[in-house]
Amino acid sequence: MNPSMKRASRGLFFSGCAAHTVEYTLETPAFEPGGGLTVVLISDLHSAVFAADQEPLVKAITQAEPDIILLTGDIFDSRIARAGAVLLLERIAGRAPLFYVTGNHEYRSGDIERIRAALASFQVRILSDEYVALKLPGGGVIAAGTEDPCKARYDDSAYNQGAAMERAFRELDGMRGFKILAAHRPEYIELYRRYNFDLVVSGHTHGGQVRIPGILNGLYAPNQGFFPKYAGGLYRLGKTTLIISRGLAVNPFIPRIYNPPELVVIRIKAGV
Numbered sequence: 228m229n230p231s232m233k234r235a236s237r238g239l240f241f242s243g244c245a246a247h248t249v250e251y252t253l254e255t256p257a258f259e260p261g262g263g264l265t266v267v268l269i270s271d272l273h274s275a276v277f278a279a280d281q282e283p284l285v286k287a288i289t290q291a292e293p294d295i296i297l298l299t300g301d302i303f304d305s306r307i308a309r310a311g312a313v314l315l316l317e318r319i320a321g322r323a324p325l326f327y328v329t330g331n332h333e334y335r336s337g338d339i340e341r342i343r344a345a346l347a348s349f350q351v352r353i354l355s356d357e358y359v360a361l362k363l364p365g366g367g368v369i370a371a372g373t374e375d376p377c378k379a380r381y382d383d384s385a386y387n388q389g390a391a392m393e394r395a396f397r398e399l400d401g402m403r404g405f406k407i408l409a410a411h412r413p414e415y416i417e418l419y420r421r422y423n424f425d426l427v428v429s430g431h432t433h434g435g436q437v438r439i440p441g442i443l444n445g446l447y448a449p450n451q452g453f454f455p456k457y458a459g460g461l462y463r464l465g466k467t468t469l470i471i472s473r474g475l476a477v478n479p480f481i482p483r484i485y486n487p488p489e490l491v492v493i494r495i496k497a498g499v
């Protein structure tokens with residue numbers, strides 16, 4: 228796989244705070260010549276509302292013409308009303324197949340059952356340590372997802388992410404198709420890499436809050452601490468490419484510096 232990256236200049240607005248679309252292009256031999264797949268990655272919305280009705284987000288998502296949309300957790304916030312997340316889901320439902328994995332905030336909300344019901348009402352497929360095989364114009368795609376490990380604390384004390392992944396994904400070895408894993412937390416990438424995914428998409432880090440372009444890619448990320456190894460952007464890790472969204476939300480009490488909220492578009496094409 229030969230990833231490259233470009234930054235788009237299309238702007239979004241969140242309560243007057245500019246956001247943007249970041250686009251990555253990957254090549255894979257898993258697709259037939261001419262095949263392709265466009266993934267829109269929505270992460271860490273935290274129920275934020277862009278321009279009152281989510282229109283800038285909806286417009287950017289529509290313009291990307293996604294084949295699938297992946298929601299990588301913390302779409303809902305544990306302390307903010309669910310309305311912003313529900314509004315976005317309502318507006319993008321039916322535009323492309325929607326897949327979701329949990330984040331820590333959905334579990335911490337104490338309202339995971341109602342969140343699951345809201346997602347289901349918009350035909351969002353929840354990937355709870357499971358995968359689906361998709362036949363898309365570009366070729367075969369395996370879309371997999373793992374739970375946030377907060378499940379063990381808030382939902383099922385017997386839950387063990389490593390064991391759940393082993394049960395769900397050991398059979399992927401040898402299966403054909405482009406294999407994508409959605410997982411909220413990038414810091415467990417070495418666990419995810421056991422299953423040879425072509426692409427892992429994550430969030431959770433909010434880009435490390437503070438960046439100095441070319442010098443510092445993220446100052447602090449939850450669960451990784453200061454100077455996080457996996458803060459945001461694209462990482463080539465052997466066979467697997469990891470793409471971490473810097474997320475969409477802004478916390479007014481924790482500034483984002485040189486780190487605007489972002490929507491991620493991943494274009495995957497046939498190649499070597």
Ligand SMILES: [Fe+2]
Nearest residue numbers: 301330331431
């Ligand atoms: Fe998170």
